[in-house]
Amino acid sequence: MTNKKCPRCRLVNFATDDVCRRCGSLLENSARSFREVESAAPRKPTVLKRALITLGVVALLLFAAYASLLTSSSPISYEQQQIVERAINIIEAKGFDRNAFVLRRFVSYRATDNWWNRWVGHADAYAATNFPFQVVTLYPDFFNLPVDDTERAAVLLHESFHLLGHGEEKAFDGVWRAKRELGWTKERYEATRVWRNVHELTMDYAPSLFQCGAEGHSDCTE
Ligand SMILES: [Zn+2]
Ligand SMILES: [Zn+2]
Known part of the structure; x- marks a missing residue:
């Protein structure tokens, strides 16, 4: 119920009043204009409200997408979690704190492809990451092929x-730039499958790393 403000003395009367309780002025007209002011006022909040609803819908869709990535794949086992944890410990111990932090805090590790990976396919044989959902799928090769x-x-x-x-x-x-610091050195790992694999892909994706030396064919990080 809307109270009626007196147009002459500004006293706020009850909505049921026809005349002002203090000065006796008629209240009908003023009551209408008062309501008009009220109905015009919420305009700005409506825009804000609409923005909030849009934001809410987007958040809901993102959450639904995230949930669907998880429900369409299976989690890694406890043993696999231990293996992942040991690898992250190495990354942290070698000083890559920021990388270790995101790997440890923000990631859902999965053992099988979700719908997204099945749809787009994946470039890497060992693992695939769905940015920005921070879902990392670890394929059997991740657990089986690395030597340590x-x-x-x-x-x-x-x-x-x-x-x-x-x-x-x-x-x-x-x-490739971090490998020595990480302890993944050419001397020890050069002959492994992961090394040869990553070496080849790095030459494809980052060719400028291999254009050093007199001939321009040497590894710039060695
Ligand atoms: Zn009055
Ligand atoms: Zn990649």
Whole structure:
């Protein structure tokens, strides 16, 4: 119910009053104009309300998309979680704090492809990241092919670049530059399958890393 404000003395009367309780002025007309002012006022809040509803719908859709990525794939096992944890520990111990942080705090690790991966296919044989949903799928090759946790750390470091929003070039470039610091050295790992694999892909995605030396064909990071 809307109260009636007196047009002459400004006293707020009850909505049922026809004349002002203080000065006796007629209230009908003033009551109407008072309501008109009221109905005009909420205009701005309506725009805000609409923006909030839009924001809410977007958030809901994003959450639904995220949930669907999880429900269309299966989680990694407890043993696999331990393996992932050891690899992240190496990344952290070698000083890549930011990368270790996102890998540990923001990621849902999955063992099988979700609908997104099945739809677009995946470039990497070991793992795939769905940015910005921070869902990382770890394929059997991630657990089986690396010779040790350091090689798995190299693979996860690659994924951490995707988690931070970077593309393949930056991911391959970043890992190749970081490999020595990570302990993934040419001397020890050169002959492994993961090394040869990553080396080849890095030459494809970040060719400028291999244009050093007198001939212009040497690895710039060695
Ligand atoms: Zn009055
Ligand atoms: Zn990648």
